[in-house]
Amino acid sequence: MELRILGVSKTYANGVQALKNVTLTIPAGMYGLLGPNGAGKSTLMRILATLQEADSGSVTLGEIDVLTRKNEVRETLGYLPQEFGVYPKVSAESLLDHFAVLKGITERRARKEVVESLLRKVNLWEVRKQKLGGYSGGMRQRFGVAVALLGQPTLMIVDEPTAGLDPAERVRFLNLLSELGENSVVLLSTHIVEDVSEICTRMAIIDKGEILLEAEPLRAVEDLHGRIWRRVISTDALTALEREHAVISTKLLAGRTVVHVYGDSSPGVDFEPVTPDLEDVYFSTMTRHLSSRRAPGERTRVDES
Amino acid sequence: MKLGEIFRFEFLYQASRVRTWLYFAILLVVAYFLTKNGIADATNGSSHANSSFAIALTTVICNLLWLLMASAVAGSAAARDVQTRMHPLIYATPISNAEYLGGRFLAAFALNALILFAVPTGILLALLLPGVEPESVGAFRPAAHLSAYGVIALPTAFAVSAIQFSLATLNRRAVMSYVGSVFLLIFVSLAAGAVINLLQRPTIGRLLDPIGYVTVIGVLSKTWTPLEKNTLIVGLQGPIVANRILWIAIGLSVLAFTHRRFRHAR
Numbered sequence: 001m002e003l004r005i006l007g008v009s010k011t012y013a014n015g016v017q018a019l020k021n022v023t024l025t026i027p028a029g030m031y032g033l034l035g036p037n038g039a040g041k042s043t044l045m046r047i048l049a050t051l052q053e054a055d056s057g058s059v060t061l062g063e064i065d066v067l068t069r070k071n072e073v074r075e076t077l078g079y080l081p082q083e084f085g086v087y088p089k090v091s092a093e094s095l096l097d098h099f100a101v102l103k104g105i106t107e108r109r110a111r112k113e114v115v116e117s118l119l120r121k122v123n124l125w126e127v128r129k130q131k132l133g134g135y136s137g138g139m140r141q142r143f144g145v146a147v148a149l150l151g152q153p154t155l156m157i158v159d160e161p162t163a164g165l166d167p168a169e170r171v172r173f174l175n176l177l178s179e180l181g182e183n184s185v186v187l188l189s190t191h192i193v194e195d196v197s198e199i200c201t202r203m204a205i206i207d208k209g210e211i212l213l214e215a216e217p218l219r220a221v222e223d224l225h226g227r228i229w230r231r232v233i234s235t236d237a238l239t240a241l242e243r244e245h246a247v248i249s250t251k252l253l254a255g256r257t258v259v260h261v262y263g264d265s266s267p268g269v270d271f272e273p274v275t276p277d278l279e280d281v282y283f284s285t286m287t288r289h290l291s292s293r294r295a296p297g298e299r300t301r302v303d304e305s
Numbered sequence: 306m307k308l309g310e311i312f313r314f315e316f317l318y319q320a321s322r323v324r325t326w327l328y329f330a331i332l333l334v335v336a337y338f339l340t341k342n343g344i345a346d347a348t349n350g351s352s353h354a355n356s357s358f359a360i361a362l363t364t365v366i367c368n369l370l371w372l373l374m375a376s377a378v379a380g381s382a383a384a385r386d387v388q389t390r391m392h393p394l395i396y397a398t399p400i401s402n403a404e405y406l407g408g409r410f411l412a413a414f415a416l417n418a419l420i421l422f423a424v425p426t427g428i429l430l431a432l433l434l435p436g437v438e439p440e441s442v443g444a445f446r447p448a449a450h451l452s453a454y455g456v457i458a459l460p461t462a463f464a465v466s467a468i469q470f471s472l473a474t475l476n477r478r479a480v481m482s483y484v485g486s487v488f489l490l491i492f493v494s495l496a497a498g499a500v501i502n503l504l505q506r507p508t509i510g511r512l513l514d515p516i517g518y519v520t521v522i523g524v525l526s527k528t529w530t531p532l533e534k535n536t537l538i539v540g541l542q543g544p545i546v547a548n549r550i551l552w553i554a555i556g557l558s559v560l561a562f563t564h565r566r567f568r569h570a571r
Contacts, residue, residue, distance in 0.1 A: 086394075
């Protein structure tokens with residue numbers, strides 16, 4: 001099973017171009033779509049989840065045309081939207097049971113088992129009789145996870161799933177996803193780099209509707225070796241430094257500013273080399289110093305400054 | 306199967322809410338007192354308190370009250386998914402528009418039929434509880450009760466629910482069902498009245514009335530003699546049957562239009 005996205009574009013009625021000619025091939029396993037808020041992640045996720053029309057391009061899941069044969073995709077789709085609500089005046093157990101029927105688990109006994117095992121998995125079994133209106137944000141999120149996992153989907157679309165979860169819930173959730181990723185295509189969109197570095201074997205970085213980088217996280221980090229340099233400065237020296245060097249990120253540390261700079265060779269004696277991590281890959285890409293999508297003839301991974 | 310599940314879930318969701326039974330209770334009380342009032346009047350020698358005409362009159366008045374009061378039933382069945390923001394979860398499941406809209410609409414219709422069942426219940430309670438003077442009522446005729454519910458109340462519930470449901474579905478807002486009710490009410494009093502009185506076309510005017518108000522109150526109360534009111538069954542007359550068929554057809558057309566226009570994706 002493989003999800004192929006080919007030249008997908010989407011422009012909203014208000015003129016915002018959310019996706020520009022997006023092309024990705026996503027094999028079975030955990031795939032991270034990383035990008036800042038407003039990059040077009042949710043638009044792409046909604047298109048893949050059959051809830052939004054693309055203007056152009058094609059999407060196929062195995063043999064299924066995702067854009068035209070929507071109900072066939074929905075048979076095998078798990079979707080956790082970035083934002084969703086639930087009916088307030090019904091218990092988690094009875095609403096999950098309802099969703100199970102809609103997903104096609106019609107046999108009563110099988111359904112009862114599925115509902116119970118999922119409620120246990122997302123740690124809501126003890127509170128299954130409670131009305132959903134009384135659930136906290138994290139509990140509601142976990143309920144959404146249970147709905148998405150119904151019927152062992154072969155395509156799992158999860159949009160910013162860890163945003164509302166506490167650290168323990170987040171680990172639990174990422175584990176659940178990894179389990180599913182053994183056989184299914186699991187596409188996870190996030191603006192949190194750790195989500196990708198912890199569980200994804202492949203990733204893409206998206207910004208302003210364009211895919212900037214498609215890579216394996218470990219290899220991308222390796223390729224960046226020897227190109228990231230670090231310097232600690234006082235905050236007011238930042239503007240001057242930014243003018244002279246390819247600054248990719250800044251961080252505060254005990255009142256001082258830690259600057260990461262991209263460069264094929266050492267930018268100066270005040271800089272020390274850093275062992276890069278995925279965050280450096282992300283920021284190098286976001287500042288357009290790193291790309292897998294250069295025009296033909298250009299060298300890949302060149303410093304633009 | 307999925308249509309049945311959507312129907313079942315929606316029906317139980319609303320049937321377990323206090324609001325639904327509050328509507329039921331209000332209609333029951335109103336129907337009860339209208340009938341008690343009719344019993345008091347009937348002792349003066351007019352038509353019987355349990356005549357088909359009296360029952361139809363009570364039914365029509367209660368339908369009018371229901372039209373304004375209970376619009377939330379269809380509105381909520383149509384728009385709750387969007388308003389609670391659960392719609393992305395529902396729309397990502399493999400259900401067809403026919404199953405989704407059909408299940409929800411049939412549940413709204415069934416709930417309204419249940420709520421309107423308070424009317425015959427209230428009428429019968431008023432007639433059966435002690436304190437009714439024998440000369441004010443005629444023989445018990447089941448047909449009179451059945452036709453009031455089956456020919457007047459149910460087709461009204463169908464057509465009105467269809468219009469309320471469609472407005473709320475296509476606008477994605479439950480409150481639009483109330484707008485539909487107000488529109489229908491104005492339609493009754495203005496359009497039907499204008500066609501009958503100004504254009505002198507009573508036949509057409511009677512057709513325009515979605516709840517049978519104009520026909521039953523406006524026409525039968527004037528033209529029927531007390532004897533006719535006591536003996537004839539309201540509901541089997543040509544103008545009423547034509548009106549009911551027309552509104553059932555309007556309800557079906559509105560539903561077909563909604564099914565065509567409804568889209569998950571935007």
